[in-house]
Amino acid sequence: MKKTFLLLICLLVCCVAAFSQSVTLTFTAKDVANHYVQLNRVTITNLTKSWQETIYWPDTTLTMQNGTGINDVETFPETSLKLSQNNPNPFTSTTEVSLMVAEDDEVMLDIADVNGKIVGTHRMRPQAGIHQFRITLATAGTYVMTARQNGQTSSIKMVCNGGGDGNRIEYTGNGGDAPHASATKAKNGPKYTTTNPFNFGDQMEYVGYATINGSEVESQHITQMQGASQTFTLQFTQIHYQLPTVTTSAVSNITSSSATAGGTVISDGGATVYDRGVCYSTASMPTISDNCIQIGQGTGIFSNNITGLNDNTTYYVRAYATNSQGTAYGNELSFTTVNPANDGQPCLGTPTVADIDSNVYNTVMIGIQCWMKENLRTTRYANGVNIPMGSTYSNTDPYRYAPDNNNSNVSTYGYLYNWAAVMNGDSSSFANPSGVQGICPNGWHVPSDAEWTQLTNYVGSQTQYRCDNSSVKIAKALASTTGWLSSDETCEVGNNPSTNNATGFSALPAGGYGGNYGNFGRNARFWSATESDDGDAYYRMLANHEAFVYRNYYQKFFSTSVRCVRD
Numbered sequence: 001m002k003k004t005f006l007l008l009i010c011l012l013v014c015c016v017a018a019f020s021q022s023v024t025l026t027f028t029a030k031d032v033a034n035h036y037v038q039l040n041r042v043t044i045t046n047l048t049k050s051w052q053e054t055i056y057w058p059d060t061t062l063t064m065q066n067g068t069g070i071n072d073v074e075t076f077p078e079t080s081l082k083l084s085q086n087n088p089n090p091f092t093s094t095t096e097v098s099l100m101v102a103e104d105d106e107v108m109l110d111i112a113d114v115n116g117k118i119v120g121t122h123r124m125r126p127q128a129g130i131h132q133f134r135i136t137l138a139t140a141g142t143y144v145m146t147a148r149q150n151g152q153t154s155s156i157k158m159v160c161n162g163g164g165d166g167n168r169i170e171y172t173g174n175g176g177d178a179p180h181a182s183a184t185k186a187k188n189g190p191k192y193t194t195t196n197p198f199n200f201g202d203q204m205e206y207v208g209y210a211t212i213n214g215s216e217v218e219s220q221h222i223t224q225m226q227g228a229s230q231t232f233t234l235q236f237t238q239i240h241y242q243l244p245t246v247t248t249s250a251v252s253n254i255t256s257s258s259a260t261a262g263g264t265v266i267s268d269g270g271a272t273v274y275d276r277g278v279c280y281s282t283a284s285m286p287t288i289s290d291n292c293i294q295i296g297q298g299t300g301i302f303s304n305n306i307t308g309l310n311d312n313t314t315y316y317v318r319a320y321a322t323n324s325q326g327t328a329y330g331n332e333l334s335f336t337t338v339n340p341a342n343d344g345q346p347c348l349g350t351p352t353v354a355d356i357d358s359n360v361y362n363t364v365m366i367g368i369q370c371w372m373k374e375n376l377r378t379t380r381y382a383n384g385v386n387i388p389m390g391s392t393y394s395n396t397d398p399y400r401y402a403p404d405n406n407n408s409n410v411s412t413y414g415y416l417y418n419w420a421a422v423m424n425g426d427s428s429s430f431a432n433p434s435g436v437q438g439i440c441p442n443g444w445h446v447p448s449d450a451e452w453t454q455l456t457n458y459v460g461s462q463t464q465y466r467c468d469n470s471s472v473k474i475a476k477a478l479a480s481t482t483g484w485l486s487s488d489e490t491c492e493v494g495n496n497p498s499t500n501n502a503t504g505f506s507a508l509p510a511g512g513y514g515g516n517y518g519n520f521g522r523n524a525r526f527w528s529a530t531e532s533d534d535g536d537a538y539y540r541m542l543a544n545h546e547a548f549v550y551r552n553y554y555q556k557f558f559s560t561s562v563r564c565v566r567d
Contacts, residue, residue: 023200024229029208029219031240033270038087039208039234040216047223048202081107081152083145086135090159092245092328096172097133097156099147101126108148109133109169111158113141122169132172136164138285140331161245163318163329165285200227208234213241242269244321246276248330249303252432253454254368255461256311256338262295262303263319263330271323273298279329280306280317288320288327312339338367338458344504350566355441356380363566364504367458369451370566372444373506375414382442387421393515393557395535396420401559403510404520413483413510419527419537419556422446428531433567436529440564447565449530449538449551456540456549465502467491473547477502483509485521487545494544507542514558525560 029037038057045052080102086095101107104127111120119137137143140162146155204226208219219234245267253260261278277295279286286292295302302319309315315337319330342348347363347370354360355378362373379400380386390399398421403409417439423446426436434448447455459478460471467473468491479493479500487494511520524542531537532553539560541550 023226025206025226026231027206027208027234028232029210029234029236031212031236031238033239035240035242035270036088037210037212037236037240039210042206042208042234045205045207046196046198046202047205048199049197051196053196081147081149081154083147083154083156085156086145086158088242090161092161092243093163093165094134094136095158095160097135097145099126099131099133099154100129101131101149102128103150104128105150109145110148111135111137111143111145111167111169113143119143120167120169122171124171127174129174131174134170134172136166136168136170138162138164138166138332162331163246165287165329201225206232206234208236210236210240212236212238239270241271241323241325242267243325243328244269244273244276244299244323246319246321246328246330248278248317248319248333249301250432251317251333251335252450253305253457253461254335254337255458256340257309258305258307258461259309259315259335259337260303260305261317261319262301263321264301265299265321268299268321269323269325269328271325273321273323275322275327276302276320277304278306278317278319280315282313282315284316285332286316286318287329288322292320309337311337312341313337336368340462343367343462344502347566353441353444353564353566356382356384364506366455366503366505369455369458371455371505372564373504375508375510376417376439376562376564377410377414378439378441379415381424381439382437387417387439390418390513390559393513393559394418394420395556398424399559401513401517403517405513405517409510409520413508414561416510416513416559417527417562418559419531421559422527422562423529426529428537429529433565434529438529439562443567444564445567446527446529447563449528451565452526452528452538452540452551456551459503467547470547475542475547475549476500478505478507478549479524479542480506480508483521485509485544489545489547491547492545493542493547508561509542509544510561512558512560514555526563527560531556 027042029039031037041054041056043054082100084098086097106125109122110118112118137160140160143158144155146153206222209216219236244265246263246265249262251259251261265273265276274297277293279290279292281290293304295304316332316334318332321328342365345365347365350363352360357378359377364371364373387398387400390401400415400417403413422439424438426438429436429448432450434445436446438446440446459465459474465474465477467476473491475493481497481500484494484497507524509521509524511518511523512525522544526540528538535555536553537556538553
């Protein structure tokens, strides 16, 4: 756990030879793995003058007078309210803060996000002294914590990586007397003033002590002549174990009763991650006390299916990882399971969609995806640029073609487009959703290979769409009831086409073009927005004599049908 200890050793300002007479030393500490460590105390030894002072956390100030008596110390205003910087910072889930209070009166603590919204408050009436608080924040971001008492304020900035199970400020105890309560060595001077002698150039030694993994250990010593302000990092040779760092991956393959969820353990915190997985619930911020599935050990990417979910229900999910220091959580995501009643119906709110040529297409909801129910037949991109009719084929120039080289087919089967025409200059995408508008109308996009997989996985998961109860024999459920050449086998698309199209997707066998026209009435092929290499891209195919939906790649000059998915 990242902890920072700040020790300021200040020499009071004296007007000698017209230059500054003060030295400020700032101390932090790190372990051998470069993790920040909270110091319990720092011992400062003046080897030249043979004296030693020890400062204890969270005391922060020691004053040494350069060469004159303590009675010459100037008067400095005291701060009676001060927040220490939170430790660790940045942090995941929780962090610690100390507050110095010099007056026995009410204190208001609050935490605000970058927009000024208050996300946590705490009110108390503490006695003078040092008080500790544990801060928990759920959402990643930059925050400002402020303490207020009798018109005084003290603020710190903190950076949260998310992962907390809510937003709160918890009082964890009194850390001791306020620093000014024992600073009696100087008349009207700053806190913890020492009368021990110091001169610029004295040989000094600094050593820190910290509790690491349950035992107090000593840092490496720093010995040098001190004549100027300086920041030190006290180095410990042990590893200070921390909570793991984990993120939650996007949820995929959502059905009416299942979904695929997972995450990535980015760091094990120096200790072995012996448990990891995902937690889910219908309530926000699920923990290991809720429904969880364990998915292996160690660092890296992990995922698995969540089953037994209720349909048409919103769930919240977080990845988790556990090591010897405890359990850390990733960012929260939500998803809604499929409402089976919507399958095959026009998309809610978008029963039809029009392209720039005013062609109107029916839509269909399958799972959580909203698809065009008809093949695209636009002659222009959404920005009005024309897509030329092709008389030859090309990998780079965009072209469209009439199915079977017959313009009368376009109104039913749409155009065939090469990959350059489909993408309209956009880059290949493996994402889900693809983010590639390409040839599609505004508000719609070309499906990636992953989105086609989402469709076929969903259809295969629903028993009402299977033939012979096979999760892969689903072509008939996606194929239209007309236009197919006949075939003999029961589960093939061309066998009794009147039983096709259980999903409402209505795939039509427009064939293709690759220098020659072919397979009209036999094949329905659809481009994806995902290339397999510089010359090829992935597509999906249904055939009259097959029961399966085929995933393959082909040369980009080949021209096939296009279906768009709603953004």
